[in-house]
Amino acid sequence: MPMPIRAGALTLLALTGLTLASVLAAPAGATAGTGFLSAADLPPHPSSSWTAGEVTDGVPEELLLCLADTLPGYDSRYRAFHTELDTSARQLTIVTGSPAKAKALATRLDAEIRSCPTRIEQRDPETEAVHKDYGTLPVEDGARVHGLHTETSWGATDIHLLSVGRDGRTVTVVEWSQLGDFDDAPVTAFRKTTTTAVAKLY
Structure with a gap:
C-alpha cells in the first residue's frame, strides 16, 4: 500500500535529490526467514490504528537522507507501516556476511544517525536539526535508540525515532515519525518496539 506523503521537513529533503533506492535495492529473495515487526508491535497511536505493508526487497526511501552513504550492497528487505493520520514507520533488515561485519555496520549506522543533523x-x-541519544537496549547483540527533530524556518516540524539493533550477522533499523517535536515522541513504547524487532530477527 503506498505511503502517504507528509509535508514535513525531513520527508521533503529525503525526496529532493536522493533517489538512490534503485541503486541500493537488494536482489529478490533476500533475508528469507528473518522476522519483521507486525502492526501490533508499533507504539500505539492515540486515535488511529497501524496498517502494515508487505515485506519488500530493497531500502525505504525515507531512510536514505541519513543513511544513504552507509547502506552497503548486502541483502536487505523492509516493511513500511502507516496510520490514517501523519504517523508512519519503517523497518529495514540487512544481512551481512558475518557477525563482525554486522557489528561494524551497526556502529557506522549509529554514527551516521548522530551526524545526520549536520548534513540536513x-x-x-x-x-534546524537536533539529535538525541536515548541509549542502548540489552537485546540479543545490542541496540541503540536515537531521536531526530527537524524544524524549518516556516515552522514545519518533524520528530523521528530511529534505532539500530543487531543479532548475529543481521542488522535492523527501525524508524517512527510524525509531525511534532521531542515531547511528542513515544520513547518508552519505541524502545519496546525496538526490543521486539531485534528479538524477531531469528
Whole structure:
C-alpha cells in the first residue's frame, strides 16, 4: 500500500535529490526467514490504528537522507507501516556476511544517525536539526535508540525515532515519525518496539 506523503521537513529533503533506492535495492529473495515487526508491535497511536505493508526487497526511501552513504550492497528487505493520520514507520533488515561485519555496520549506522543533523543543515540552511541519544537496549547483540527533530524556518516540524539493533550477522533499523517535536515522541513504547524487532530477527 503506498505511503502517504507528509509535508514535513525531513520527508521533503529525503525526496529532493536522493533517489538512490534503485541503486541500493537488494536482489529478490533476500533475508528469507528473518522476522519483521507486525502492526501490533508499533507504539500505539492515540486515535488511529497501524496498517502494515508487505515485506519488500530493497531500502525505504525515507531512510536514505541519513543513511544513504552507509547502506552497503548486502541483502536487505523492509516493511513500511502507516496510520490514517501523519504517523508512519519503517523497518529495514540487512544481512551481512558475518557477525563482525554486522557489528561494524551497526556502529557506522549509529554514527551516521548522530551526524545526520549536520548534513540536513548543510543541505538546507533554513532547516534546524537536533539529535538525541536515548541509549542502548540489552537485546540479543545490542541496540541503540536515537531521536531526530527537524524544524524549518516556516515552522514545519518533524520528530523521528530511529534505532539500530543487531543479532548475529543481521542488522535492523527501525524508524517512527510524525509531525511534532521531542515531547511528542513515544520513547518508552519505541524502545519496546525496538526490543521486539531485534528479538524477531531469528
